[in-house]
Amino acid sequence: MDQVSVDEVSLDEVQVDQVSVDPISLDHAAPGAVAATYTAEQTGTAARHRAAVPVFVCLVGLTAIACLVIAGGAWSGPFPLAVLGFMAMATVADLREVRLPGVGVITLSFVPTLATLIVFGIWPAMLVAAVSGGGALWLTRDPLKVTLNIGNFVLATFLAGHVYEVLVGQGDAFSTIVLPAYAYAGLDFLITTTVLATVISLSTGERPANVWRTNYQWGITSYLTGASLALLVAWLYLQLGLPGLLLGLPPLFLIYYSYDIYVTRARERASHKVELASFRQELAASEQLHDELRTAQRRVAAEIERARRIQIDLLPQTxxxxxxxxxxxxxxxxxxxxxxxxxxxxxxxxxxxxxxxxxxxxxxxxxxxxxxxxxxxxxxxxxxxxxxxxxxxxxxxxxxxxxxxxxxxxxxxxxxxxxxxxxxxxxxxxxxxxxxxxxxxxxxxxxxxxxxxxxxxxxxxxxxxxxxxxxxxxxxxxxxxxxxxxxxxxxxxxxxxxxxxxxxxxxxxxxxxxxxxxxxxxxxxxxxxxxxxxxxxxxxxxxx
Structure with missing residues (x-):
């Protein structure tokens, strides 16, 4: 369900070969922040790693093209024009986004891709994935970033789609595709985030497994939730046709709205925690100052009492x-x-x-x-x-x-x-x-x-x-x-x-x-x- 857009942090101003985890996060994943620390001794190694990023992106793009050719060659029959409706749905889904604290920019373009796979098959789903990946153009004009986004989506759809079809087999009942749809979502998530972790690893020199654990393992639950929504969209289309896609849009935007509420509440909680921590610090400092003041007052009072006794003693006692x-x-x-x-x-x-x-x-x-x-x-x-x-x-x-x-x-x-x-x-x-x-x-x-x-x-x-x-x-x-x-x-x-x-x-x-x-x-x-x-x-x- 949740996809992280290409440019989370001023990506138009960050080069691909310099990108850290936040800028390189591409649609199907949600990154956190990965720090790239370079020392003088690591400069040469880091430069070689950054130079490998364009090569890897081109490799992903060429592989995606090959997958499109293979899937297209295996397709029989006319192109279903209804796929254009799913492409439009993916485009509309990319128009709305939510920036989550510590996660990135969330979109729901993964949902139309899986729904297309359920209804039409692998090749149409790959075309919808390509359109969804092209949504990166809303955020950046960097060709490497757009290529990586599209190639990653297409490649993941191709590989996970074949697993889905194997699991579905020859069954026609809608219920037989539920578990395969969740399996597809999990495999799509794994492939997409692995590609992203590899790009970040090449950019920063950090091990891909560490990048993945730090930034992407959290996203599996969101993908499984997206699979549920994709099943709903596919069912609406099978029952109502293209008008069913229109009925699938409100749930998408209700999820966006719920994310907005979550973000607002999360920021309020974070702000409240900061204010509460600051208040506690000020309270502790105030208590310390109060104790110091009380001690000083007692000391002054004792000195005044001694001075008072001296003054009394200076006055005649008899x-x-x-x-x-x-x-x-x-x-x-x-x-x-x-x-x-x-x-x-x-x-x-x-x-x-x-x-x-x-x-x-x-x-x-x-x-x-x-x-x-x-x-x-x-x-x-x-x-x-x-x-x-x-x-x-x-x-x-x-x-x-x-x-x-x-x-x-x-x-x-x-x-x-x-x-x-x-x-x-x-x-x-x-x-x-x-x-x-x-x-x-x-x-x-x-x-x-x-x-x-x-x-x-x-x-x-x-x-x-x-x-x-x-x-x-x-x-x-x-x-x-x-x-x-x-x-x-x-x-x-x-x-x-x-x-x-x-x-x-x-x-x-x-x-x-x-x-x-x-x-x-x-x-x-x-x-x-x-x-x-x-x-x-x-x-x-x-x-x-």
Missing amino acids: TPQVAGLEIAHRIAFLSEMGGDYFDFVPYRDGRLGIVCGDVMGKGLAAALIMAMARSVVHEAAAPGGRPGEILRQVNDSLARDLEGQQLPYFLTAVYLLYDPVRGTLTVANAGHNPVLHLNATGVRHIASQGPMLGVRPNLDFPEDTVAAAPGDVLALFTDGITETRRADGEQFGVQRLSTLLFGLRHKSLEDILQETWRTVDIFREGNEPTDDATLLLVRLSETT
């Missing part, structure tokens, strides 16, 4: 005990690490420095700046300096270390120095929030008189002396409290904090901290915090 002073504090970081900072700096003479600061920014970078500032503060306070002097040294150090950074990092801070001997409080503020002084008459805002730290060196930071009495409370805080917003966008603000702390000033410092945090949470109305928050409270004792 509150210093100083005569005449009561201290309480609370700090809440927005993330694992933050830029808020508070510290206590004890002096050798009994004085106590209290620091509250806020680095512009959040996260690890802010925490690093905070750690730098803490180190500088302790170094500057070691000689027992005053708040303004300490902030000046911190500013100069940060300005020097942060110079040239792509992202600006600044620090606001307030330094409160308590002298228990004199009972005085001295404040220097570097761009930080005001210190709130809560006493019996109200709240005094001790505003900043100095710039932020780290902007540029050689800046001054004026000091304020706070006239505080026993029972007074001083509050140092960061803007994470006062800039808390509720749903309508309004901030908690310094004034609201002042009013709240003033109303709570008689409570214990821990109660004040707890109530302040609760009030801020209520004010936020469920919104998440947006910054670190610190509140540090200092109360002068009733007795000094």
Whole structure:
């Protein structure tokens, strides 16, 4: 049934003596791809093989002519004009083709040839085979290729046809020709594919048996199916005459249509398999990247956790005990690490420095700046300096270390120095929030008189002396409290904090901290915090 046309892969552009399996495949077979590998040492042998191709094609053509003469001489009686109808059917069958993946161009011109053999005999069948082989002209004008196609068809029909007639014998019943027809199809397939394998072997130097096994053994089932269709066409002709051939055309083209469906589905399956394989590769790569990312995230999380613990360890773990002073504090970081900072700096003479600061920014970078500032503060306070002097040294150090950074990092801070001997409080503020002084008459805002730290060196930071009495409370805080917003966008603000702390000033410092945090949470109305928050409270004792 299935025949593979001469030119499957641009045969008009490929010479016969250079052809590989795809271009040389001639009507009765369906080739796959056979690679022709030449090395420098094989060049001479390959050239001799290619030169033998035209000789072999001519031999096949001459043998086919001889077979036609022999069969014609054995023919008795007039030429049946109805054979022209079978020739027309073969021509029509050659007009339709299907290109199968990995197989080649499929036609059904084998069917009219076998049907002619069943109805009329060998010689008319050979003529139909010659017309069918001439269908190669639809694909190429190369005389060697056309000659090989026609000669191969005629020779196979002659040899297989004689076997068919021997098997049929003298029986007239249609049923007696069924098995011989299948035998004819098998022998025709074997002869045709052997000739093609020989041509390819001469062209490539590969053994003919290897060529046949690689490219043609698959086609036997298609030939046997074609034999069934040929039996149907022959029966239709015997029952209806030439109109029966017209009834045989629809099955032919239904088979073409089924092949089209097969090709479409095969290509879709192949495309789906490629896409599925690509998806699986991408999925595997994605899983690998996910695992690597998860490992990296765990490593980073572990590093951040270690850094967080270091930062926590840098903050005061206990509150210093100083005569005449009561201290309480609370700090809440927005993330694992933050830029808020508070510290206590004890002096050798009994004085106590209290620091509250806020680095512009959040996260690890802010925490690093905070750690730098803490180190500088302790170094500057070691000689027992005053708040303004300490902030000046911190500013100069940060300005020097942060110079040239792509992202600006600044620090606001307030330094409160308590002298228990004199009972005085001295404040220097570097761009930080005001210190709130809560006493019996109200709240005094001790505003900043100095710039932020780290902007540029050689800046001054004026000091304020706070006239505080026993029972007074001083509050140092960061803007994470006062800039808390509720749903309508309004901030908690310094004034609201002042009013709240003033109303709570008689409570214990821990109660004040707890109530302040609760009030801020209520004010936020469920919104998440947006910054670190610190509140540090200092109360002068009733007795000094």
